[in-house]
Amino acid sequence: MTETSSRMEAACSLLAESERRYLLYQLAETRRGNLEDVVSEIAAWERGEDGTVDSEYRQRIYVSLIHNHLPRLADYDIIDYDLRSGDIVLEEGFDEIRPLLEQFKQTESKPEIRETPLL
Structure with a gap:
């Protein structure tokens, strides 16, 4: 398996x-947010x-984010987060998965999600 295909599989798995x-x-x-705001959204x-x-x-949702989703995204350098402050920041790895994320967003079943463009 090539590095490109394994990175694509990882991106698909992350976005699943x-x-x-x-x-x-x-x-x-x-490109940044706060954990409490993210949980609410x-x-x-x-x-x-x-x-x-x-x-x-x-x-x-809070528990699943801090024990599963945030660490997994941080492992792939997509985000960085600080649990004490609640700050979450996108990292360079996000730019690699952005095109795939945009494709996922276009097919979301919730119109309020589909209609807001990724900046």
Whole structure:
């Protein structure tokens, strides 16, 4: 397997999880964000505009981000994050997966996600 194909497989695997995609969609707009804001946005996207987001649901998203999604994205140099401050910043590796992320975004089932361009 070539390095290019293994990197493509890794990118597809990373973007297969909706919470990771939603996180990256949000960060793509400003290249940085705060964990609390990201959790709120992901919860709203997952539950929809009319859905209720209780603290237990937000906590589930928070835990999955800090124990799974953030470390995985950091391992591939797509983001850097600081749990103490809650700051999340896009790294150089993001630019490599951006075209693929844009393709995923165009096919999302939620119109409010599809309609906002990645900057």
